[in-house]
Amino acid sequence: MSYFDGIDPVKFTGTDTTTDLGFRHYNPDETVMGKRMEDHLRFSCAWWHSFAWEGGDPFGGRTFDRPWFGNDMAAAKLKADNAFDLFRILGLPYFCWHDADIRPDGDSFAENARNLAEIADYIGEKMESSGMKCLWGTANLFSHRRFMSGAATNPDPEVYAWSAATVKTCMDATMKMGGENYVLWGGREGYETLLNTDLGQEAEQAGAFLNRVVEYKHKIGFKGAILIEPKPQEPTKHQYDYDVATVYGFLKRFGLEKEVQVNIEQGHAILAGHSFEHELAMAASLGIFGSIDMNRNDYQSGWDTDQFPDNPREAALAYYEVLKAGGFKTGGTNFDAKLRRQSLDPVDLVAAHVGGMDVCARGLKAAAAMLSDGALEDARAERYAGWATEEGKALLGRSLDDIHDQVIESDIRPEPRSGRQEILENIVSRYI
Template structure:
């Protein structure tokens, strides 16, 4: 008889080692060396890699055209708490073998939602106690928690933006439970992802009222968590569409404006996702730059989209050029504020071997590690910073500096323009910088 917690779910796979780029071992890191110092910090501190509970241990590969292809051996018990404990056993085996320090979750990733709110709360409390034991035994920590207020049919019209107050109240109760779980597990942050906070049609929507409700709701949630001693950062994760036609947290700039509108900017930062940036018509570097410019670059969901598909495919990251540009921004911004990098990515439907989950995370970690090393070399050894700085050198002294200091009027600008005459064109050197990035890659 196998006792609960004693079963090995990923047999034949040990702790994933770092072996260097010359290694042919697919179950070894080629670039991710957790203790290697880059720009004064070990890699593991730059990244704070986290495994996403929902995709890695709950996802089955199901899609609109067929049922799941991933038959998880930890997902067989009909008793919800037994199933939840077995899932936790598998999760912590995987995370510790992978060598990551963190995980993250939605509330009902941990245990199946029950028919009633009270029973759901009781289930969550029991599995949280079990997770605390797993965390203490393994040293694995919680990067952040969140609540799934988008899957259940009651949330078909949103949670905090729902036109029915009863649904809004239920969402508040659910988020309270998710926050309680996060605090109990020592979570470093808490994330709000408004999966259905938006609209399908303006014909039946009062946008201003819904935005006001969301702003008030987030303030209430913040106040509750602070009253319970939570010291971490709150994150909002932007996404432009899908499942709603238009979501209110469309992109980084939209969310930053929203946070300032409702006085939330001192407690909230952004958790940015690569695939969401793509859906918004941006690059991930753009989203990170916008957040960093306002001191709100908090955390990252690491994945990628498929350039031939127009939806959120959540594939594991492997685009070295894309991630290198992200790491340039991360290093110049001084790193992430509070958060880390979680692999919000899922195996493909036809990737059905247990080792595939390891291969996917190894590849993602190596992509980020290699990109970090490249970005660090670019910033230290190349003319990248110098070329960018030279474009703005007219603001470093004289009248340009006076403008930045707020010492000029519009009439002053008019006078200066008359005196300076026609202006010679100055190249932005875009092609040279693009070549430079490729040379270091």
């Protein structure tokens, strides 16, 4: 018996529908800018939040009661069975996972590796029969107490070794599943106090670790992208992958800017003091845009609440940057989002994804319309028009002496010009 028995596959029903389980905006076959909506969005379900999370928070433990909760292979396979039921109901094309989400935790590294290989084969059979695909895999190098001081940046070389060996097994499993990316998230790669931290040593460890990952990618012939997911502070005071710009500086330092891209999460962008669209635009400008984790934070809370997206304007501004960057290549839209701990029923998990998918679809259509109509890009081009002239292009290569003489000889007297922010914000509002 499936956990989701009695819930029919969700269909596109249009904006006039009153059902809780019908897509109002997400029509996978609708053409947007010459491409199917499904192929633009490339939706993915996060195995960890939808199936492994137990409903706890910093002040209370488990509230969910799922039939697959357990630490043996039978429970892992039951979890996989129900995961694929949810994927079928929602019509999702992709899923993502950590090793700890899909396999039982063993008493040794060797047992973990055997468990991962067995469940990867089981999931692979279900993928073959269903047509589901793996957007990316990753290793959980943060939950177990061995990672309390980090993984790649841990002061204990044995933890570094365990972590590197774990990533190898996860990359192997990702490749076996046909995964299109491999993600590294440094949830504990940082410090809680400088009093016991050697910043230079830890950075060198992290750089060596990532270089070994890239080397192994090429060794095994993995064709997907290697992605880093930026995350500031939480749970540590400082992390080495704080935001997109910080990650790019790290990649440049270790010669990896052509090898590694970023997976950007909306909630992490907010925690870093940025907007989601800022981080997306920054990644595109640096040539490292890869994929996104779609969610939202509760703006009254100071931590990463991982809620399902519900703001079409935020989604529109995000997908505007995605489309400007050329859209997803190997990446996609992964719902790194979880139910509220009071949302206990199977239908809640289905409805949460339905709402999130609709918000993203609505945002995509608004973004495509804005980009096609060109009002924002025309205004941007007009604002920087002076730099498109021969004089403007030549200015960047001239010396300070030459520029000084030009300003005096031409009696240059610049006057400020309006940035027209409110007009541009009003333009965005027309499309939402």
